[in-house]
Amino acid sequence: MEVGEMEMRMSTLSGEQGKEKETQSDEDRGYDENMSDSPRESVDSTNETPSKKTQLEDGSHSLSVIKKAVVVLTRLPEYKVSTLRPPTPQQFYSEDESHSSSDSDMQWEPEDNSSDSDFSVTDSKQKTGKPTQNDTKKTPAPQTMSEPAPIIISSAFAYCANEITKVRPDLPEEEVKVGMMVLARKRHMRWQQGKIVEIITRKDGRLKYKVNFVEKGKSLVSGHHIAFDNTPKLEQLYVGARVVVKCQDDKFQSAILAELPTRKNRLRFLVFLDNHVPVYVGLPLLHLVCRPLENSLDDIRDSPHKCFMSRYLRDWPYPHLTQYSAGQSLNAELNGVQQRCEVQEVDSSLIHVVFQDNQHKEWIHRGSIRLEHMTRFLELKEIEDYLDDSD
Structure with missing residues (x-):
């Protein structure tokens, strides 16, 4: 009788085990059907599916339960998925902070072309590098502006000392003697080739040179009005040197x-002719003045150009330059009047412009006082310098 009851009990337990396995298989199939390609979060389920194992032992034979862990995949809402994605750089930096600044030492950007008081000038010695968020918010671009205003920079022009020197080198003077071929000033802004036929010493000790010109005529000139006919050596040249330049029309003109x-x-020399015209030239077109004045600018008659060159040499090697791009329109002086022109080409420190009224074309220095933007900037700079000196 006990054997029969035991068999019936074992068959009952086996049936229950089979039902549990079928139930577990159905649950696993249900989990597989709920899976999709969307992101999920893997977690350990707190609800555990028990798997019963029956052990038959004599005496106090009992049923022991062995628990089995099951991994459950749960679909996450979209807002949780977005928070788990790695952050992009735009989330760390604002629009103002992400823009890189110019590597210049000084920037000036007008807010409006209608008034000088709208300009803001930043001292190159006090503020360098990347602008802060507060700085960029101080001068928002006005909505009424028809074209982008140029930026005026004041950055180091070169990297080596021998490229920016403006001190006359301590070299022995070349001899000037009778019979030497020179370039001599025949009249203002016109120099010609000639030969020194006589050297005259005045009572005050000054020397005068009598020159017979190759074409015709003669003249008695001072040492700062004759130039060597040969090409100078590179070590003799410096920014601010007084030179004579052979121009495209084969005429010679004095310059700085x-x-x-x-x-x-691009390894060229920039010179300013005495009429404020800038020209890029090669070494063979330069001629050093034999006996320049202590201040070479004293030989310039044009007062505005003389003032410009004085400031230019004082600021060197940090000249003020406007930044224009091809196709940009601006106002520039022509025949004493500000006229509209368009930039056709930018070449280092020069821009090639064409005036709208008469289609006149010429090269203008990007720091020239003929540019309306630069003129207004320099006026404000003078006021700023005056206020700094008064303090």
Whole structure:
């Protein structure tokens, strides 16, 4: 009788085990059907599915339960998925902070073209590098502006000392003697080739040179009005040197050397003729004045150009330059009147412009006082310098 009851009990337990396995298989199939390609979060389920194992032992034979852990995949809401994604750089930096600044030492950006009081000038020695968020918010671009205003920079022009030197080198003077071929000033802004036929010493000790010109005529000139006919050596040249330049029409004109060859100007010399015209030239077109004045600018008659060159040499090697791009329109002085023109080309420190009224074309220095933007900037700079000196 006991054997029969035991068999019936074992068969009952086996039936229950089979039902539990079927139930577990159905649950696993249900989990597989709920899976999709959307992101999920893997967690350990707190609800555990028990798997019963019956052990038959004599005496106090009992049923022991063995628990089995099951992994449950749960679909997450979209807002949780977005929070789990890695942050992008735009989330860390604002629009103002992400823009890189110019590597110049000074920037000036007008808010409006209607009034000088709208300009803001930043001292290059006090503020460098990347603008802060507060700085960029101080001067928002006005809605009424028809074209982008230029930025006026004041950055180091070159990297080596021999590219920016403006001190006359301590070299022995070349001899000037009778019979030497020179370039001599025949009249204002016109120099010609000639030969020194006589050297005259005045009572005050000054020397005068009598020159017979190759074409015709003669003249008695001072040492700062004759130039060597040969090409100078590179070590003799410096920014601010008084030179004579052979122009495209084969005429010679006096000028001030404004740039030495660098990578920025493609290894050329920039000179300002005495009529404020800038020209890039090579070394063979330069001629050093034999006996320049203590201040070479004293030989310039044009007062506005003389003032410009004085400031230019004082600021060197941090000249003020406007930044224009091809196709940009601006106002520039022509025949004493500000006229509308368009930038056709930018070449280092120069821009090639064409005036709208008469289609006149010419090269203008990007820091020239003929540019309306630069003129207004320099006026404000003078006021700023005056206020600084008064303090």
